[in-house]
Amino acid sequence: NAGVTQTPKFRVLKTGQSMTLLCAQDMNHEYMYWYRQDPGMGLRLIHYSVGEGTTAKGEVPDGYNVSRLKKQNFLLGLESAAPSQTSVYFCASGRNFNQPQHFGDGTRLSIL
Amino acid sequence: RKEVEQDPGPFNVPEGATVAFNCTYSNSASQSFFWYRQDCRKEPKLLMSVYSSGNEDGRFTAQLNRASQYISLLIRDSKLSDSATYLCVVNPVSSGSARQLTFGSGTQLTVLP
Numbered sequence: 001n002a003g004v005t006q007t008p009k010f011r012v013l014k015t016g017q018s019m020t021l022l023c024a025q026d027m028n029h030e031y032m033y034w035y036r037q038d039p040g041m042g043l044r045l046i047h048y049s050v051g052e053g054t055t056a057k058g059e060v061p062d063g064y065n066v067s068r069l070k071k072q073n074f075l076l077g078l079e080s081a082a083p084s085q086t087s088v089y090f091c092a093s094g095r096n097f098n099q100p101q102h103f104g105d106g107t108r109l110s111i112l
Numbered sequence: 113r114k115e116v117e118q119d120p121g122p123f124n125v126p127e128g129a130t131v132a133f134n135c136t137y138s139n140s141a142s143q144s145f146f147w148y149r150q151d152c153r154k155e156p157k158l159l160m161s162v163y164s165s166g167n168e169d170g171r172f173t174a175q176l177n178r179a180s181q182y183i184s185l186l187i188r189d190s191k192l193s194d195s196a197t198y199l200c201v202v203n204p205v206s207s208g209s210a211r212q213l214t215f216g217s218g219t220q221l222t223v224l225p
Contacts, residue, residue: 094213
């Protein structure tokens with residue numbers, strides 16, 4: 001049972017490049033989330049989804065887009081990467097908003 | 113006021129000590145409470161849920177105080193492997209509109225040999 005899988009694990013981009021981070025979960029969870037975590041700071045919610053075909057903005061959505069075309073996948077896109085988006089990105093999933101979230105092991109993204 | 117506040121620490125304690133962390137939350141309607149642990153450069157992992165009656169899991173005890181709006185985590189007989197950052201997590205439900213948990217910034221614990 002893989003749980004929550006994130007790809008890639010590491011990536012270095014140049015300013016202005018675009019990329020997509022993939023999150024896949026095999027627990028049949030309805031809710032999925034994308035967070036970023038910066039040194040010395042807590043988790044900040046970027047976007048989330050309450051079910052297939054739905055997305056919603058979190059605390060820091062600017063510069064990111066998401067899609068949930070399939071229940072098991074939640075994609076995070078950076079259209080034009082900026083150095084301020086250098087961070088560790090975590091994906092999580094949960095049965096509903098009251099239940100614990102299960103996290104992937106993160107994507108470390110550096111933008112030069 | 114932040115929705116969830118934790119003392120960032122660091123807490124440095126000797127092996128075998130008992131240590132306690134508190135976490136305050138601002139929304140009195142919150143319904144779900146959890147403690148997560150996060151090791152350096154790793155993903156957060158669920159440590160335990162927090163129930164109204166309090167709950168215990170081995171050396172770990174979690175309690176909820178709704179009147180004062182805080183939850184606590186007590187670790188007895190600390191081990192070196194307990195060194196991590198402990199995250200307080202609350203679901204600030206208000207009129208059923210919230211759809212996400214709110215994570216505290218974490219309390220750093222270092223257990224010293």
